[in-house]
Amino acid sequence: MADLTASRTKPVAAPSARKARRMTDLRRQPGFNAMAWGCIVFLYSPIVVLIVFSFNDNRSVVRWTEFSLRWYGEAFQNKGIRNATVISLQVASVATFFATIFATLAALATTRVRAYKGQTLAYAIINQPLMVPEIVTAVSTLALFTIIKKATGVNGIGYLMLAHTVFCIPFAYMPIRARLEDMDLTMEQAGADLYATPYQVFRRITLPLLMPGVFAGAMLAFVVSLDDIIISLLVAGPGETTLPIFILGQIRRGITPEINAVSTLLLGLSLFFVILLFWITRKRK
Amino acid sequence: MPAEAAAAKTRATDPSEPHMILVDHVTKSFGRGEQAVLALDDVSVTIRPNEFFTLLGPSGCGKTTLLRLIAGFELPTRGQILLDGQEIGHLPPYRRPVNTVFQNYALFPHMTVAENISFGLEMLGKPVKEIADTTARMLDLVRMEHLAGRHTAALSGGQQQRVALARALAPHPKVLLLDEPLSALDLKLRKAMQIELKRLQSETGITFVFVTHDQEEALTMSDRIAVMDTGHILQVGTPRDIYNHPARRFVADFIGxxxxxxxxxxxxxxxxxxxxxxxxxxxxxxxxxxxxxxxxxxxxxxxxxxxxxxxxxxxxxxxxxxxxxxxxxxxxxxxxxxxxxxxxxxxxxxxxxxxxxxxxxxxxxxxxxxxxx
Structure with a gap:
């Protein structure tokens, strides 16, 4: 029998819950701070050395003399560095553009559909490039491209761009898919309810809400492409030297402060992307 | 099935009776084979024009499924759904002159209040002038003119609720579906919104189909109530009918x-x-x-x-x-x-x-x- 007067007391949050949480707080474990600082030092001290010596007015990369921007100037003057940078940016831009489009389509096809047979397989296939050792991908791509080049007689930087596009797809795919999975499906239902056709729903609701994920995917793809060395080394033809390949070539003849300066600039660029990414995702939430 | 009950069921969906929505022997099951769950079991009900109709029942009784079938987010396994004489059961949501107020409001976070409200009219391809006029009228109707340019994330629960209502009412649907829209509000605001909803319904003359598990809310606002349990409609009647003359033990127990x-x-x-x-x-x-x-x-x-x-x-x-x-x-x-x-x-x-x-x-x-x- 229902009774209105039956007291419906809500359980009061026990003060001991907070205490328990404090006791399991990892930061209160002994040695936590030492461990954390150890990790930070290991990770970042090489980078600090690199940055500091890029401003050193000296040929040596182990002996500090005086602050100077001399090596940055020389890096900008260096024709090899300039060409390699242009090639790298071209390849990364094209690869990012196409990889992001394909990744977006793949993410939609693996989240915004009724569950189908082979969905897990599709997911695995998209992510496979992350699992295969890069050297295997590089060798097999080289072999395939050689066959195609022989058969068609077509050469050019397009092959390098294509290879980059392919291995960038899973990197772009991950944040886009994550964003789609987080997104409330009722938004899209609300759009359909308000007379938007499936295309209009995508154009006006899904895509705008997905943009932070797309940006994140694109930046990840860009950085990964810019940084790639193994595939580029094997696939790149004459005159298609990317920046990492150039740096590698220079280093064989010893580390120069010039390389330090270029590396510092590269670091700055990726840092810029990380901050931009952080800013975009925070703003959207 | 007793003969009387069968007769009552046929009566419930007489197409000659004035109706806005006619749910005719609708069954909905989710999943296949042995895992199939029967959410609605041969449900028939008539919702009349200009009526404030409430689907009332505990969670899992099938009330939300019925609402989603009318909206078009689900398709019936068997049976028909008629809207004003036309079969709509298999049309996609964007072809049904029906709008929904979602439980979590589902406002578009990348649009302003005004953009949210005008979205439906825009999708219907209405002239720019008409869109602007109707949007202004809707903003006025829910008393949100002063926040027209605001993004929806910055609004309070009650304000979001009113934007969701205005957005769904703007295209002037034949039927407005409301999926527990008051459940996220605190008690005082909920009471105020109950009165507000009733006012909007009589001012617009639109048929409201309201889903709730709150019997008090149902008794307060509805013209008629359908009490549901485990995929069946147990009783349909005015709040007075349901309260004073419960036909089944479940209805008697559930209401008051x-x-x-x-x-x-x-x-x-x-x-x-x-x-x-x-x-x-x-x-x-x-x-x-x-x-x-x-x-x-x-x-x-x-x-x-x-x-x-x-x-x-x-x-x-x-x-x-x-x-x-x-x-x-x-x-x-x-x-x-x-x-x-x-x-x-x-x-x-x-x-x-x-x-x-x-x-x-x-x-x-x-x-x-x-x-x-």
């Missing part, structure tokens, strides 16, 4: 507080029956189903309709003893133990007796209902 007493049905004449109580006493009660046969039955009576008197009072239907008196502000609940051991609650503003007192219990004939299980 009620005493259910086991008794013996001695004889039937028309829609009334002769009752004897196991603890002694007789009464005449109204039968909620015509197919009642003599035997053991359940009697229902609201606590506020039970009267207590002196044990010797000739009007007393049966006898008992006060077990407990529980005060709750505007009145008290008196728990009475009847002679056969069953318990009964009487509610009144003033209580004369106290625990241990013997009392006579008056169960007025006009308030006694024999109900089906």
């Amino acid at each position: 507080d009620i005493n259910i007493i086991d008794a013996e049905l001695e004889s039937v004449s028309g829609d009334r029956g002769r009752i004897t109580f196991p603890g002694g006493g007789t009464a005449t009660a109204q039968l909620q189903t015509a197919s009642m046969r003599p035997g053991r039955v359940s009697l229902a009576i609201r606590p506020e309709n039970v009267e207590l008197t002196d044990p010797g009072d000739a009007r007393a239907t049966t006898q008992g003893e006060i077990e407990n008196v529980v005060y709750f502000g505007v009145g008290s609940n008196v728990h009475v133990r009847l002679r056969d051991g069953s318990e009964l609650i009487a509610r009144s503003a003033e209580v004369k007796g106290q625990t241990g007192d013997r009392v006579g219990v008056i169960l007025p004939d006009e308030h006694l209902q024999v109900i089906a299980d």
